[in-house]
Every structure is written in C-alpha cells, then in structure tokens.
Amino acid sequence: MEHDKIKHLVEEALSENKDLFLIDLKFLDENKIYVEVDGDQGIALSECIRINRYVESKLDREEEDFSLEVTSPDIANPLVVKRQYTKNIGRILVVKLSESIVEGTLKEVTDDTIMLEWTAREPKPIGKGKVTVTKNKTMLFSEIKEAKVKIIF
Numbered sequence: 001m002e003h004d005k006i007k008h009l010v011e012e013a014l015s016e017n018k019d020l021f022l023i024d025l026k027f028l029d030e031n032k033i034y035v036e037v038d039g040d041q042g043i044a045l046s047e048c049i050r051i052n053r054y055v056e057s058k059l060d061r062e063e064e065d066f067s068l069e070v071t072s073p074d075i076a077n078p079l080v081v082k083r084q085y086t087k088n089i090g091r092i093l094v095v096k097l098s099e100s101i102v103e104g105t106l107k108e109v110t111d112d113t114i115m116l117e118w119t120a121r122e123p124k125p126i127g128k129g130k131v132t133v134t135k136n137k138t139m140l141f142s143e144i145k146e147a148k149v150k151i152i153f
Contacts, residue, residue, distance in 0.1 A: 003025070010035055032067045036071055037072065038084060048072060052068055085114055
C-alpha cells in the first residue's frame with residue numbers, strides 16, 4: 001500500500017467536513033491500515049463510517065488485500081496535534097515536561113506554545129497562614145513530552 005495515496009484519500013474524505021482532522025495514519029502488519037480522526041466538536045460514528053467507505057471505495061481489493069480501521073481518539077491517549085489542544089481549551093491538562101509535570105486549565109494555544117493556569121496555596125508574604133494565588137505557565141510544544149486531558153468523574 002502506498003502511504004501517500006492512502007493519506008490523500010483520507011484527506012479528501014475529511015475535506016467534506018471542515019471540522020474533522022487527521023491525528024494518525026499507520027500501516028500495521030498484515031496490510032492493516034489504521035486511521036485516527038477527530039473533530040473540533042468531536043466525531044460521530046457515522047463520520048468514521050463515511051470516511052472508511054470513501055477510502056475503501058477508491059481502493060481495489062483485487063490488487064491488494066487490506067483491512068481498514070477508521071477510529072476516533074481514545075480519551076486516555078495523549079494529545080498529538082495542535083488542533084486537539086485548541087479543541088480542549090478550558091479543560092484540565094496534565095502536561096509532562098522533561099523535568100516536571102504541570103496540571104492546569106488550558107487557557108491559550110498559539111502556533112508554538114500553550115498556556116496553563118491553576119491555583120495554589122502559598123504562605124502569606126507577611127504573617128501566618130496561606131493565601132490562594134493564581135499561577136500560569138507558558139510551554140513550547142517542543143518542551144512537551146506528553147499532554148493528556150484529565151478525566152474527571
């Protein structure tokens with residue numbers, strides 16, 4: 001199977017709905033094609049089926065046998081593409097950096113960075129006790145080892 005041809009077919013199918021975007025495309029053992037897609041507002045099962053049917057209709061099983069899986073992202077998986085970060089503004093992320101882990105609400109996404117905000121209890125500058133302060137941290141995408149949406153029940 002040609003990687004570029006399959007990617008082009010997936011992108012054609014995605015172009016019918018501008019809210020959708022490609023997260024991952026893998027070629028696994030035994031001619032299995034794995035396609036992971038998401039949408040700015042999530043993705044319906046019917047869209048996964050539509051994409052699957054579109055790609056399959058453009059390929060010839062007589063020429064080369066394959067299996068095709070089009071799926072939505074698992075909530076437990078890390079964020080991969082910038083558009084996933086943008087989709088999750090306002091949600092709590094757990095971000096692993098090389099030296100630390102930062103947890104906070106995703107407030108901003110730019111071309112190169114994200115900004116998290118959280119509250120912390122710190123000692124008062126004068127006197128006894130603690131005061132609640134709002135903190136934030138801006139991180140480059142290149143610094144992020146892994147970022148996941150925190151699942152809260």
